[in-house]
Amino acid sequence: MPHASPTAVTVRIDLAKLRANAVEIAHRTGVSVYAVVKADAYGLGARRVAEAVGPVVAGFCVFSLKEAVDAELWARTGKPAIALGPPETLEPSPWLEQRVQPCVSTVEQAAALREARPIICVDTGMQRFACPPERLDDVIRAGGCEEAITHASRLEQVERLRELLRGRKLKMHASATALLDDPAARLDAVRPGLAIYRGAVRVSTPLVEVRESRGPAGYSGFTLPRHGVILCGYSNGLRPGVCSIKGQRRRLVEVGMQSAFVEASAEDRIGDEIVLLGDAVSEADVAGEWRCGPHEALMCLSGAGAREYLDTMAP
Numbered sequence: 001m002p003h004a005s006p007t008a009v010t011v012r013i014d015l016a017k018l019r020a021n022a023v024e025i026a027h028r029t030g031v032s033v034y035a036v037v038k039a040d041a042y043g044l045g046a047r048r049v050a051e052a053v054g055p056v057v058a059g060f061c062v063f064s065l066k067e068a069v070d071a072e073l074w075a076r077t078g079k080p081a082i083a084l085g086p087p088e089t090l091e092p093s094p095w096l097e098q099r100v101q102p103c104v105s106t107v108e109q110a111a112a113l114r115e116a117r118p119i120i121c122v123d124t125g126m127q128r129f130a131c132p133p134e135r136l137d138d139v140i141r142a143g144g145c146e147e148a149i150t151h152a153s154r155l156e157q158v159e160r161l162r163e164l165l166r167g168r169k170l171k172m173h174a175s176a177t178a179l180l181d182d183p184a185a186r187l188d189a190v191r192p193g194l195a196i197y198r199g200a201v202r203v204s205t206p207l208v209e210v211r212e213s214r215g216p217a218g219y220s221g222f223t224l225p226r227h228g229v230i231l232c233g234y235s236n237g238l239r240p241g242v243c244s245i246k247g248q249r250r251r252l253v254e255v256g257m258q259s260a261f262v263e264a265s266a267e268d269r270i271g272d273e274i275v276l277l278g279d280a281v282s283e284a285d286v287a288g289e290w291r292c293g294p295h296e297a298l299m300c301l302s303g304a305g306a307r308e309y310l311d312t313m314a315p
């Protein structure tokens with residue numbers, strides 16, 4: 001029978017750390033926390049993530065109703081959710097059954113989904129899935145909206161939301177991870193994704209070969225005194241950059257389809273664990289090396305291997 005190879009890539013998710021992150025955000029911000037579990041919780045498994053943080057958050061954010069259904073968010077956690085993307089159906093009943101509030105940006109969506117307590121998504125600069133300022137009155141009236149959100153990456157956008165809705169008594173939220181530290185961005189709730197996952201994921205794989213390099217090696221002809229090999233490549237989402245071994249940073253010098261070359265020292269041995277994310281390597285470190293954002297780095301590496309869940313604070 002085939003079984004998990006000891007040389008494979010492991011994606012270990014610490015559920016207690018996720019919960020601790022959510023609790024810390026709630027304390028720091030003093031407002032309701034909606035944990036963003038879209039895209040299968042950034043590739044970490046929405047069901048397990050939602051069960052872990054459910055008890056300490058006000059609810060969840062997904063992109064679509066389908067994501068909430070697939071993860072059985074309501075059934076598993078008893079917490080409501082908000083779908084941030086454009087509504088995929090204008091029929092209110094599935095939204096009500098699943099306790100998911102749709103975000104709406106047009107009069108047609110708002111009117112059709114009125115029963116499902118739609119949230120108006122206000123355009124403060126993102127210019128997608130959002131209602132332009134001149135249509136706010138019509139959409140709010142059509143949907144009987146009592147809540148408003150905006151997709152904001154800068155504080156000016158939060159100020160704009162506040163200004164546009166001044167005097168209307170709508171519940172408002174705008175802040176994702178990037179604006180969590182800014183009290184002015186908090187409004188009535190926050191919607192962190194990355195900040196829940198940071199530091200909770202460890203992606204690792206063992207060295208399968210270690211040797212003295214004899215002249216130029218690999219496809220690129222890199223030269224190093226010693227190098228190691230891991231069974232993780234760009235088909236796993238990996239790119240050249242940084243990794244760590246026993247807490248020490250090393251270079252991932254060349255990445256192939258299903259394997260990669262790692263800079264090695266005289267102490268490194270076959271079987272030693274190479275950490276691609278976690279320990280001395282943060283999402284931000286990987287993102288810096290890859291010239292992408294930390295979300296993209298996390299998404300790539302969360303899909304690199306077999307998921308394993310642990311709860312470091314379990315009795």
Ligand SMILES: *Cc1c(COP(=O)(O)O)cnc(C)c1O
Pocket residue numbers: 036038084150151175176177178191192193194195295
């Ligand atoms: C993805 C998303 C978030 C969460 O973003 P993070 O940067 O991961 O915290 C919040 N709000 C909206 C509208 C989003 O699409």
